[in-house]
Structure formats: C-alpha cells, structure tokens
Amino acid sequence: MANYVASIGMEVHAELATRSKMFCRCPVAFGGEPNTRVCPVCLGLPGSLPVPNRQAIEMVIRTALALNCKIAMHSVFHRKNYFYPDLPKGYQVSQYGETNPLGYHGWLELANGKRIGIRRVHLEEDTGKLMHLPNGGAGVDYNRAGVPLMEIVTDFPPDITNEEEAKDYLVELRQILVWLGVCDGKMEEGSLRCEPNISIRPEGTETLGTKSELKNLNSFRSVQLGVQFEIRRQAATLDAGGTLLQETRGWNEANESSYAMRIKETENDYRYFPDPDLIPMVFDDAYIEGLRNAMPELPLAKSQRYQRDFGLSIKDAERLLQDRETAEFFEEAVAMKGDPKGICNLMISEFAKQLNEAGLSPRQSNISPAHLVQLANLLASDTINSKVGKEVFAEAFKSGAMPDAIVDERSLRQIDDHGPIVESVKAVLAANAEVVERYRGGQTGVAGFLVGQVMKMGQGRFNPQLVQQLVREELERT
Ligand SMILES: [Zn+2]
Known part of the structure; x- marks a missing residue:
C-alpha cells in the first residue's frame, strides 16, 4: 500500500x-x-x-x-x-x-x-x-x-x-x-x-x-x-x-x-x-478604511493578548473567548483593577456552571463584573476560603447582593487567629484519642480526618492552611 x-x-x-x-x-x-x-x-x-x-x-x-x-x-x-x-x-x-x-x-x-x-x-x-x-x-x-x-x-x-x-x-x-x-x-x-x-x-x-x-x-x-x-x-x-x-x-x-x-x-x-x-x-x-478601523479585536489576537498580558493558559483564554459577550465581561472586570487570573477562575468554574444550569448568558444574570472583582479580591486576600467563596457566589447569583455585603451579613470572614483554632484542634484531638493513637503508630494519613473535624467545628471559616499546620503541630507534640 x-x-x-x-x-x-x-x-x-x-x-x-x-x-x-x-x-x-x-x-x-x-x-x-x-x-x-x-x-x-x-x-x-x-x-x-x-x-x-x-x-x-x-x-x-x-x-x-x-x-x-x-x-x-x-x-x-x-x-x-x-x-x-x-x-x-x-x-x-x-x-x-x-x-x-x-x-x-x-x-x-x-x-x-x-x-x-x-x-x-x-x-x-x-x-x-x-x-x-x-x-x-x-x-x-x-x-x-x-x-x-x-x-x-x-x-x-x-x-x-x-x-x-x-x-x-x-x-x-x-x-x-x-x-x-x-x-x-x-x-x-x-x-x-x-x-x-x-x-x-x-x-x-x-x-x-x-x-x-x-x-x-x-x-x-x-x-x-x-x-x-x-x-x-x-x-x-x-x-x-x-x-x-x-x-x-x-x-x-x-x-x-x-x-x-x-x-x-x-x-x-x-x-x-x-x-x-x-x-x-x-x-x-x-x-474601506472606516470599516477596517471599526473592526473588533479578533479571537486569536485576544487569546494571544490574554496569555501574554494576563498570564492565562491557552485553554483558559479559549474558554473566555467562546463568545464575545463572555470576553467583554471578563475584560470589564479586569479593567476595574480585578486580578485577571482570579476573575478567569471564577468565570470558567462557578459562573459558567451557574449560567449553564440557569440557561442564561453573563449579562442576563444577576452578576456584574463588579461582583467578580469583589469576590476574587475576597479570595485572594484570604478573607474567605474557596469553599465559602462558592457559597457567596451562589448567593450573589441568586439575589444579586454584593459579595462584601454577603460576607459581612453572614459573618463569613475567614478566621486566622490561632486562639480559637488551637482550642478546636485540642477539642477534636481529645475527642478522637484512638485516631491520634493510630497517627502516632505511623498511620499519618488519618491527619486529614482530624483536619476535617476541626474545619467542621469552625463551620468552614477557619483558614484551612493554618488548621493543617496546627493539627500537625499538636499531633507531633509529646
Ligand atoms: Zn422577496
């Protein structure tokens, strides 16, 4: 052949x-x-x-x-x-x-x-x-x-x-x-x-x-x-x-x-x-020149610019460029001094999911570019963690309330103080003495369970990295 x-x-x-x-x-x-x-x-x-x-x-x-x-x-x-x-x-x-x-x-x-x-x-x-x-x-x-x-x-x-x-x-x-x-x-x-x-x-x-x-x-x-x-x-x-x-x-x-x-x-x-x-x-x-000057920036040029100026991956850029409305929404949020990567993450995950379920386009929803900027900032500053971020987004999508207001009203700010976290860690370890024994016997994987229990006590508001660190420290003690 x-x-x-x-x-x-x-x-x-x-x-x-x-x-x-x-x-x-x-x-x-x-x-x-x-x-x-x-x-x-x-x-x-x-x-x-x-x-x-x-x-x-x-x-x-x-x-x-x-x-x-x-x-x-x-x-x-x-x-x-x-x-x-x-x-x-x-x-x-x-x-x-x-x-x-x-x-x-x-x-x-x-x-x-x-x-x-x-x-x-x-x-x-x-x-x-x-x-x-x-x-x-x-x-x-x-x-x-x-x-x-x-x-x-x-x-x-x-x-x-x-x-x-x-x-x-x-x-x-x-x-x-x-x-x-x-x-x-x-x-x-x-x-x-x-x-x-x-x-x-x-x-x-x-x-x-x-x-x-x-x-x-x-x-x-x-x-x-x-x-x-x-x-x-x-x-x-x-x-x-x-x-x-x-x-x-x-x-x-x-x-x-x-x-x-x-x-x-x-x-x-x-x-x-x-x-x-x-x-x-x-x-x-x-x-002809009038028409040429009025041309919008085309998808390929936009994709290259998003990768170059905002550090987005080609895959993320292409998801934002699926239609012109989505791309313009993203650019408006970035123009309000939003963090491009954080806004992109919200747009291609939570926002895309909710829009899809509701059968809406970005402009038809309760979410504005300003909502995305606020939420991305709350996440980037660790004021809330990603789990709470999802709840806040869902609430904003439903009611149109601003993320800052939702976080204040529902007291959702992340807790970064050692005091209350250490207290919870101690309580969880005391209540799970047998798990602690298994950890000390070499089954270090069980630490994840204890972390989960502490997060639960904090109703999801504890800083997750801090909880992990404090659980380890407490386990390694004595
Ligand atoms: Zn005719």
Missing part, C-alpha cells in the same frame, strides 16, 4: 444575519410556514427588479478584512445559470472571477500558527428548499430563496492536509463570523454549511489527484469524519488499481460513509455573465 498526501479545499456558505433578503425586503428567519416570506423579486417573477442589501455587502467586506483579504474596489454580480426547482429565477446571483469577489487573496491563521490561504470571499443569494411531503409527494419552500449568502473558499492548491486541520479551520472560521455578528453560526439550522473537497496523491509527487466534493455536512464532527472517510476511500480505490471520478458525494450521517451523487459540473456549464439588472459596486478608500 502506497503512502498518500491529502489536499483539502474548503467551501463554506454562511447565511448573513441581515434583517431582510439580498435583493428584496422579505424578512430573513429560520423555519415558519413554507412560502410565507416571498415576493415577486425573490420568486423571480417577470418585471421585478432587485435592489442590493447594503448591510449584506458591508458584512462580507468586514469578513474579508478579518480574513486578511484584498478588497475589490470595483465588484460586480454575475448570473450563474442552471436549472433546479429550488431556484425560481433559473439563475443564482453570485460573483465570478479571480479578483472580482468582494474579498480575495487572504488567509486565516490557525491556533498553531499555520496560515490557511483564502482564495475568495464573495456574496450571493441562497436557494429555496425542496421538501418531501408526508403524502409521498414533493414541494418547494422559497422562504430561503434570496437570503444573502457569503461563500468563503480556501486557496488552490489547498493548505489543509488532514481532517483535524479541516475541522480546526471550520471551528475558527465560525468563531470569527459569530464574533463579527455576520452569521449566527448555527450549523444544525443550515446557516453555516461546509463542503470540503478532497484529493490524495502519492507521497513525493506534485500533481494533485482527482477530487471529490462532500455535501450535506452539518456539524464539525461530520466534517472531520467525512474528510477522513474520503481520504481512506480514495486510498483504497487507488490501492486496488481503480480510478477516481471527479464527483459530488453525499454524507450519510447514520452510516458515517459517503455515497456518489453526481459527476461534478465544470464552471463552463454555468454560463456566467454580469447581471444586467445590478449596477457595479464601487467603493472608495475612506469607506
């Missing part, structure tokens, strides 16, 4: 989070009664004229900037002609050409530093949806027809070489789109769709092999499994002396296998030409 090298190109379609469709004022939403969000424009009725959605164009340019692309200062829409029942006009408005798409020649950097080249970021419109009806017939729902769709295509030849990288690319791209607010990223609802194309070639050769394209992938997992499956299927075919076809293949989620759908069309089949109903888009430098 020969060794092969894989090349994986990624085509990602993202439905833009605009209020209305690309060329008409029909609202954009998921689900609903079929054909209730349609009009003469998105149904392609004769005589109707399209008006481009400015917000959608801006979203694509912002994405292109985030992906380090060049921006086409003059860009046109083309008609991509083909017949399919979900395409009412008989063509799809799209953008053709090497440097005509709104964004081209960029790259996305993976967390490991590898750059994945981006060939183009263009704007088009979505198609309708074919539906199988309960009576065995078929119908078509045009609610989705004309929804603004952004297509992001990786470079050729591809930089991605295995299923792991394919998944990482998609995870990171999705995070950027959600971060920019240009797409909701819901793969299960089809607002983010990925079609990888895969080819393999024998190790040491240059010419790319025949590629297959995978359709119907709706999760990160299926992208990873699908690419892996195709690499293995193609290798097995070549090893058996077979030839590969350039084809489009479907993905069967249940069997975790791909199946042939159709032989792939070539670009010529689509007879692209500029759409005569749509005037060219022309931008000036001031507009």
